[in-house]
Amino acid sequence: xxxxxxxxxxxxxxxxxxxxxxxxxxxxxxxxxxxxxxxxxxxxxxxxxxxxxxxxxxxxxxxxxxxxxxxxxxxxxxxxxxxxxxxxxxxxxxxxxxxxxxxxxxxxxxxxxxxxxxxxxxxxxxxxxxxxxxxxxxxxxxxxxxxxxxxxxxxxxxxxxxxxxxxxxxxxxxxxxxxxxxxxxxxxxxxxxxxxxxxxxxxxxxxxxxx
Amino acid sequence: xxxxxxxxxxxxxxxxxxxxxxxxxxxxxxxxxxxxxxxxxxxxxxxxxxxxxxxxxxxxxxxxxxxxxxxxxxxxxxxxxxxxxxxxxxxxxxxxxxxxxxxxxxxxxxxxxxxxxxxxxxxxxxxxxxxxxxxxxxxxxxxxxxxxxxxxxxxxxxxxxxxxxxxxxxxxxxxxxxxxxxxxxxxxxxxxxxxxxxxxxxxxxxxxxxxxxxxxxxxxxxxxxxxxxxxxxxxxxxxxxxxxxxxxxxxxxxxxxxxxxxxxxxxxxxxxxxxxxxxxxxxxxxxxxxxxxxxxxxxxxxxxxxxxxxxxxxxxxxxxxxxxxxxxxxxxxxxxxxxxxxxxxxxxxxxxxxxxxxxxxxxxxxxxxxxxxxxxxxxxxxxxxxxxxxxxxxxxxxxxxxxxxxxxxxxxxxxxxxxxxxxxxxxxxxxxxxxxxxxxxxxxxxxxxxxxxxxxxxxxxxxxxx
Ligand code: SF4
Numbered sequence: 047x048x049x050x051x052x053x054x055x056x057x058x059x060x061x062x063x064x065x066x067x068x069x070x071x072x073x074x075x076x077x078x079x080x081x082x083x084x085x086x087x088x089x090x091x092x093x094x095x096x097x098x099x100x101x102x103x104x105x106x107x108x109x110x111x112x113x114x115x116x117x118x119x120x121x122x123x124x125x126x127x128x129x130x131x132x133x134x135x136x137x138x139x140x141x142x143x144x145x146x147x148x149x150x151x152x153x154x155x156x157x158x159x160x161x162x163x164x165x166x167x168x169x170x171x172x173x174x175x176x177x178x179x180x181x182x183x184x185x186x187x188x189x190x191x192x193x194x195x196x197x198x199x200x201x202x203x204x205x206x207x208x209x210x211x212x213x214x215x216x217x218x219x220x221x222x223x224x225x226x227x228x229x230x231x232x233x234x235x236x237x238x239x240x241x242x243x244x245x246x247x248x249x250x251x252x253x254x255x256x257x
Numbered sequence: 258x259x260x261x262x263x264x265x266x267x268x269x270x271x272x273x274x275x276x277x278x279x280x281x282x283x284x285x286x287x288x289x290x291x292x293x294x295x296x297x298x299x300x301x302x303x304x305x306x307x308x309x310x311x312x313x314x315x316x317x318x319x320x321x322x323x324x325x326x327x328x329x330x331x332x333x334x335x336x337x338x339x340x341x342x343x344x345x346x347x348x349x350x351x352x353x354x355x356x357x358x359x360x361x362x363x364x365x366x367x368x369x370x371x372x373x374x375x376x377x378x379x380x381x382x383x384x385x386x387x388x389x390x391x392x393x394x395x396x397x398x399x400x401x402x403x404x405x406x407x408x409x410x411x412x413x414x415x416x417x418x419x420x421x422x423x424x425x426x427x428x429x430x431x432x433x434x435x436x437x438x439x440x441x442x443x444x445x446x447x448x449x450x451x452x453x454x455x456x457x458x459x460x461x462x463x464x465x466x467x468x469x470x471x472x473x474x475x476x477x478x479x480x481x482x483x484x485x486x487x488x489x490x491x492x493x494x495x496x497x498x499x500x501x502x503x504x505x506x507x508x509x510x511x512x513x514x515x516x517x518x519x520x521x522x523x524x525x526x527x528x529x530x531x532x533x534x535x536x537x538x539x540x541x542x543x544x545x546x547x548x549x550x551x552x553x554x555x556x557x558x559x560x561x562x563x564x565x566x567x568x569x570x571x572x573x574x575x576x577x578x579x580x581x582x583x584x585x586x587x588x589x590x591x592x593x594x595x596x597x598x599x600x601x602x603x604x605x606x607x608x609x610x611x612x613x614x615x616x617x618x619x620x621x622x623x624x625x626x627x628x629x630x631x632x633x634x635x636x637x638x639x640x641x642x643x644x645x646x647x648x649x650x651x652x653x654x655x656x657x658x659x660x661x662x663x664x665x666x667x668x669x670x671x672x673x674x675x676x677x678x679x680x681x682x683x684x685x686x687x688x689x690x691x692x693x694x695x696x697x698x699x700x701x702x703x704x705x706x707x708x709x710x711x712x713x714x715x716x717x718x719x720x721x722x723x
Contacts, residue, residue, distance in 0.1 A: 064453075073671050077323065134486065164407065218281060219277075220279050256287045
């Protein structure tokens, strides 16, 4: 997994609640059996005026000039600022792969859907949940200054702007540890293989119908 | 005396292998359901790391999202979809996993076939790389959707790193009126709770109206727990659950069944168990529901009108409503029963079980699909549901009325195969998501119950089935 320690980058404001995973990466791209290459199709329905598909070359497609991520400097954004319930809908990790592949390293929103939130950590994309009023304030700042940059520091759990701390954020200690060190959590879990086996052996006795 | 526990507490405690200092738990997974869309990268990861599935017997795999619902003898024509389904077939062969492939009569939507086979049992932890895994909670199981990295994690370790959710009880008290189904109950719950209302919670659905539901109905309710933001929804085990499970292929038999049954009958929240949040709905107040917008919480009673964003003080919410109205091509104030539809879809893991088809057939019987309907289709949830429906003559009823009778799969629930809406088309759908583009780019989805969908097909517009 990609490490996350500290990151500074341009913030793109996506001013709508309930941005769902179908919007982040429409279903036709889910037919891929790969993990990469979803970036050009992130937010496909909003980003392009014509319809895309897994076998359509994006270079020849018409961009929607009104969509924020098509506008400079937001096409270079690495932090996404959104409204509540970001990433709701399906479990498709392709949504995280698409955001990552686009270049995003973090998403800030008042709340995230659980599965999306989990998936983000597995890919080194940092989801930061902040109070709705803090997010409101960030939207004001971003709207007030084109290309505003934020700095996110995972070790200190802070978001700052021009050297001034705007907000702290919460994160589970275990997730933080994995993200800071870019740990492969399957390898971590396999350290406990004996405990898993012991649990399993017990269950075979107490609940044999499960095996 | 030990502390009174909720059903969720019991299921959780039963599956904890170990706990980290910060409370993150390693949770053992009993059943792993696999489909073609979210698994290829997980198997690939497994192969690259030189790992094998920890317990192959815990896995049941099925292709469902990408399969054609018309004649299958020619196979899948879309080469990209075909490769994905073949990849699943090959992965299952390589690792020795049970798969109901496209030619198997047991094939169907993963959340329909798990319970149908008895592969979902009370007290289990059930996961699948699919958010609607919450469906299986109807059996008093802890069931939730996971991403592809987690699919790989379960394949490799039989466990997941999880943080415990909070407990919520949604109690639907009293009796519903006739014509009000499980789908209406859950849409009404989401309308009240909002699509993020359940975020961070595991929801137990209780109350007389839930107890009175069949297992199929309970699955419909739990299926949409995720639409309220909750990763898991569940219903306590009772005689209805045990009767359903008994005699299914994966279900235990003889002495083991009796032992299991004794355990299953403890799977309910104890008296005095503490919930972090409790919500009550009065069943008698629930009417047939229709969504009008692009989020399942945008839902109203059949006899009301499309709401007006100007009446909402929350600016973010009002803006969201305006965007939804524009996308849906609707005016505030329009009576719901004046909205005409172009297509009707009866199917999906929410509403494609035998009971759903019976409900819809009852409305369709002796009637004809309205002239303004371009396509009305019924897609059974599995080959076995299809077979049973045909034995009951439901296929005839649908076909005589002008519906298309299809092969099982996800179909127009998410339109990954050829079944889809064209831009601007309006659909009465028994599925679970009305997001922009969900059923095809530019398509407009209204979520309803099977009976309401059938009525919309017959009348060409939404109609109160009461
Ligand atoms: S029927 Fe729809 S919601 Fe259910 S698993 Fe298939 S695509 Fe997902």
